Amino acid sequence: MEKPIFLESGIQVEPLYTKSDVNSEIENELPGKYPFTRGIHPLMYRKSPFTIRQYAGFATPEETNERFHFLLKNGQSGLNVAFDLPTQCGLDSDDPRAFGEIGRVGMTIDTLEDFEIAFKNIDLNKITVSMTINGSAIVLIAMYIALAEKWNYDIKNLRGTAQNDILKEFIGRGTWIFPVPQSVKLVIDTIEYCAKNIPKYSPVSVCGYHIRESGANPIQEMAYAFCIAKAYTDGALQRGIDIDEFASRLSFNFDIYGNLFEQIAKFRGGRRLWAKIIREEYHAKNDNSCWMRMIAGGGGGGLTKEQPENNIIRSAYYALISALSGTQTMALCSYDEAYTIPTEKAAEISLRTMQILIHEMGICDTVDPLGGSYYIESLTDTFEKEIKQEMKKVAQWGGIINAVATGKIQESVSKQAYIREIAIQRGEVDKVGLNIYTKQEETKSVDFHPYNEEAANKQINKLKAIKQKRNNAQVAELLKVVKNDAQNNLNLMPSIIAAVKEYATVGEIIQVLKDVYGEYKEPIFF
Amino acid sequence: MKILLSKPGLDGHDVGVKVLAHALKDAGFEIVYTGLRKSPEEIVKMAIDNKVDVIGLSILSGTHTIITQKVKDVMTANKLQIPWIVGGNIPAQDVEPLMKLGPNAVFATGTKIDDVVSYFKELKEKIINKQ
Numbered sequence: 001m002e003k004p005i006f007l008e009s010g011i012q013v014e015p016l017y018t019k020s021d022v023n024s025e026i027e028n029e030l031p032g033k034y035p036f037t038r039g040i041h042p043l044m045y046r047k048s049p050f051t052i053r054q055y056a057g058f059a060t061p062e063e064t065n066e067r068f069h070f071l072l073k074n075g076q077s078g079l080n081v082a083f084d085l086p087t088q089c090g091l092d093s094d095d096p097r098a099f100g101e102i103g104r105v106g107m108t109i110d111t112l113e114d115f116e117i118a119f120k121n122i123d124l125n126k127i128t129v130s131m132t133i134n135g136s137a138i139v140l141i142a143m144y145i146a147l148a149e150k151w152n153y154d155i156k157n158l159r160g161t162a163q164n165d166i167l168k169e170f171i172g173r174g175t176w177i178f179p180v181p182q183s184v185k186l187v188i189d190t191i192e193y194c195a196k197n198i199p200k201y202s203p204v205s206v207c208g209y210h211i212r213e214s215g216a217n218p219i220q221e222m223a224y225a226f227c228i229a230k231a232y233t234d235g236a237l238q239r240g241i242d243i244d245e246f247a248s249r250l251s252f253n254f255d256i257y258g259n260l261f262e263q264i265a266k267f268r269g270g271r272r273l274w275a276k277i278i279r280e281e282y283h284a285k286n287d288n289s290c291w292m293r294m295i296a297g298g299g300g301g302g303l304t305k306e307q308p309e310n311n312i313i314r315s316a317y318y319a320l321i322s323a324l325s326g327t328q329t330m331a332l333c334s335y336d337e338a339y340t341i342p343t344e345k346a347a348e349i350s351l352r353t354m355q356i357l358i359h360e361m362g363i364c365d366t367v368d369p370l371g372g373s374y375y376i377e378s379l380t381d382t383f384e385k386e387i388k389q390e391m392k393k394v395a396q397w398g399g400i401i402n403a404v405a406t407g408k409i410q411e412s413v414s415k416q417a418y419i420r421e422i423a424i425q426r427g428e429v430d431k432v433g434l435n436i437y438t439k440q441e442e443t444k445s446v447d448f449h450p451y452n453e454e455a456a457n458k459q460i461n462k463l464k465a466i467k468q469k470r471n472n473a474q475v476a477e478l479l480k481v482v483k484n485d486a487q488n489n490l491n492l493m494p495s496i497i498a499a500v501k502e503y504a505t506v507g508e509i510i511q512v513l514k515d516v517y518g519e520y521k522e523p524i525f526f
Numbered sequence: 527m528k529i530l531l532s533k534p535g536l537d538g539h540d541v542g543v544k545v546l547a548h549a550l551k552d553a554g555f556e557i558v559y560t561g562l563r564k565s566p567e568e569i570v571k572m573a574i575d576n577k578v579d580v581i582g583l584s585i586l587s588g589t590h591t592i593i594t595q596k597v598k599d600v601m602t603a604n605k606l607q608i609p610w611i612v613g614g615n616i617p618a619q620d621v622e623p624l625m626k627l628g629p630n631a632v633f634a635t636g637t638k639i640d641d642v643v644s645y646f647k648e649l650k651e652k653i654i655n656k657q
Contacts, residue, residue, distance in 0.1 A: 418549065524561055
């Protein structure tokens with residue numbers, strides 16, 4: 001008897017698929033039409049290819065500003081901004097816990113002054129800023145709005161996105177600050193404020209990506225992300241926001257490594273299921289509210305430190321997966337990302353990988369080229385069903401907020417990471433260069449980014465100067481308002497915007513909220 | 527043997543440390559895990575309070591040299607003399623300079639789980655023989 005083959009998700013693969021394995025529904029489905037299995041637009045890449053958006057960290061506001069000017073000169077308008085860990089965790093540069101981390105993985109922001117430097121001489125109406133910020137997102141979003149108001153822009157026209165998906169931070173990535181319910185409350189505050197004041201701003205991007213990188217299988221990645229997206233949707237609706245208003249600003253961030261067919265089916269099945277959820281459960285009226293818009297990229301979990309050049313090949317396949325899945329935006333991990341912050345050369349190869357796909361492979365010529373494949377369609381149906389099933393499990397755990405607060409999700413994900421890792425290390429799951437076709441490698445010296453202590457000290461001095469220059473009595477008064485609003489369970493956006501305008505620091509505001517909400521206590525399950 | 531696995535610094539990469547915790551637990555060790563973002567002071571206090579036999583540091587943000595030095599200082603200040611181990615995303619060229627700071631072992635990027643488990647088993651033997 002032949003050995004059965006299972007996908008990472010546990011789905012069994014048959015040696016052959018025929019028409020009888022496919023739900024006949026697909027024959028009547030069209031791209032750009034509900035439930036959007038085949039893509040959210042009728043013409044997809046034929047009209048315009050997926051957007052390439054690489055993630056990049058620039059250590060200082062000054063460098064970020066230079067980069068913006070460079071991009072604008074070259075006809076680009078978007079920038080993905082990474083922040084350093086102190087900023088992400090709500091600590092100021094002069095906090096002892098920030099030592100050694102200032103500017104290391106992204107830009108440092110202490111006060112509005114840093115934003116004023118980062119966006120100097122930039123027309124805010126001409127750019128879209130994408131901020132990878134979560135735990136302290138409410139302060140950073142408030143700061144961007146404060147900047148625009150100070151510079152007399154009509155904030156109604158501001159465009160941009162914030163990652164701001166705190167629930168996934170508890171599962172992977174780890175920049176949580178407050179207990180789970182209060183953390184979600186802050187996300188809903190930003191959603192409510194943006195919906196009412198900056199309608200073109202996307203305040204949340206729900207990330208299955210980090211959940212998968214933490215060990216979740218492809219079914220869980222989609223299921224947990226959908227549960228999280230529903231939690232934010234529920235919160236928004238409770239504040240009186242219309243489903244069509246909110247859902248049309250929502251987007252997802254997913255991972256692409258693993259079995260090629262499994263990933264493609266994951267996205268197609270997920271897209272169909274999400275559309276059904278938004279229409280059938282939330283009764284959205286507009287078709288585009290039902291779109292599962294996504295950035296599908298990264299793939300870091302599939303890369304290896306061993307024979308790192310092989311990662312260039314892996315990433316090219318991942319890019320293909322992403323394109324065949326109908327992504328809106330793509331970003332790739334660089335081949336050296338398994339062991340260091342990407343070098344410029346590695347980042348350029350990633351960029352070229354995506355460009356070759358667009359310009360040489362005919363990937364944009366026709367929509368959903370795999371649509372109608374018996375295997376893909378059968379797997380797509382299975383994924384839709386399995387993701388739905390996994391979401392039911394979360395409901396049995398008391399819903400996503402409870403399942404995250406009690407560590408249920410984290411436990412299941414980390415257990416799976418262990419099983420997978422052991423399987424790879426024992427050779428039960430093949431990984432080229434790691435457990436098969438290995439070779440003795442010379443220990444290479446890694447080009448590591450040194451810590452820029454001088455820049456860090458400059459940032460600390462800048463913060464000191466501002467604390468002397470600003471009206472400290474007024475700052476104290478405005479922080480009190482933030483505290484009162486937090487105690488009275490009001491939307492905190494207005495008071496935080498007012499406080500940052502007077503140069504209250506990220507750390508000061510987060511501390512005030514810690515005083516009211518307390519801090520998250522990580523459930524430990526060993 | 528009781529092992530404290532810790533995450534010093536601000537980095538949130540905890541997949542590796544949790545995988546290792548599972549593996550060591552399966553191999554019969556008692557594991558105490560600190561959770562994310564602990565200061566050297568908090569880690570040393572947890573080690574003392576829990577009476578652990580070994581401390582493991584997991585660092586993936588590139589701050590390993592700074593953090594290892596700090597942990598060493600805090601251990602010395604608290605007169606804590608137990609074996610300690612550094613792992614995470616440690617480039618091979620940093621292993622030697624890190625070893626000079628005094629940990630019993632440094633596990634560079636790409637170290638196999640089974641090798642780490644074997645190391646702890648040998649360490650356990652040594653500790654038992656000493657007693």
